[in-house]
Amino acid sequence: MEHSKAMSGLFITFEGGEGSGKTTQINRLAQTLTAAGHKVITTREPGGTPEAEKIREFIVQREGGDWSSMAECLLLFAARVMHVDKIIRPALEEGKIVISDRFTDSTRAYQGYGRGFDLAKMEELNDMVLGGFGPDLTFILDVEPKMGLSRSERRLAAEILDAAQTEDKFERMDTSFHEKIRQGFLDIAANEPERCRALDATQSIDDLAEAIKTAALERLGA
Template sequence: MASARFVTFEGGEGVGKSTQVKRLAARLSEVGIGSVRTREPGGTPKAEAIRSFILQGKSESWGVGAEAVLFAAARHDHVTSLIAPSLAGGKWVICDRFADSTRAYQGLAGGVDDKLIDALEDIALEGHVPDLTIVLDMDPALAFERVRQRAIEDGMPALADRFEKEDLDFHRKLRESFLKIAEAASERCVVLSADQDADDLEEAIWLIVTSRFPEISHGRREA
């Protein structure tokens, strides 16, 4: 039986993290591995309430330091209520964003001191560091065009949340931040170009997962 693993997806807005989280969970199911799909901020009722508060922009006037604290509070509940119990129960956890996002958004791009980010991680994670982090990388201008086109196709307005409404310079800085994090934690992080077909990206991710964790099947799905 394959050991439970904790896999996170990181990257800027509109790079396709949610899609690939769903696809990886489906691939694991096909080889008999149970998993839990979740997201940050969110994943539990308390954390989802904090997510709504932040993304609606209600915390913006408090400053990025306060936002980092709110994210940590949500993360601590997420870890203790969902992530840790799921891993202890033998299920993989596949998470759309985790602690790297706070370090990128509020830390490197937002200017919050590393010491505060480190302290918040120590409190919130309780030792639960991902076994693998997939960083999906894409030019922010292309990513936002993708979001706009998707909204048009779905017949929905392209509404921007607290972070999506930041200017392009912020998102370029954010991209650089994720790449710096990946470089500093190269034993855990793998960077993949998100500017490719979703099926091709899925296959690239599956190859990384099966190579990193050889205890699971290396087989490909039947055509």
């Protein structure tokens, strides 16, 4: 699962439901690692390249239509292959630390655990499209969906976006869907303990940042 040893960088991903604190912690970790002298780039999924950002619009905006879980999955992997080839792999080859806000685990959690797309089929697709390429280290921020969603709502309200822009279809589904997502992320963490660190995201921002910093520096051999 780890990226090829020929590459010298480190690929870190943040996963978890809406409002679990991914973006907040990515900014903190990027600052910490940059201050420690590392070259760091941050990116996000779906997205990270102009092509993949276009695919993001289809998936995230409600106007995009009613995509089946299979179609959604294919769109996400189409976006991901551009992101990996154009941004992530080249940066890792330059020895950079790449931090991505979501990656394949989100497809596993949302389209697989959440929408019922066959998980074994998804792994076949992952192997075919990315040759099993994946992160070296993944932080899974775990929070009860109700708390995460309310944090997320408050953040969106504060951004003064109009209602149409804030209508993210994932955020509009009922909590039982978000419970499946949460359980999916926890399953992934339990299945891959070497790669994944599940963290209680109800901790303070500072406490979480400290735990994440420690795990990242340990992985970097510092």
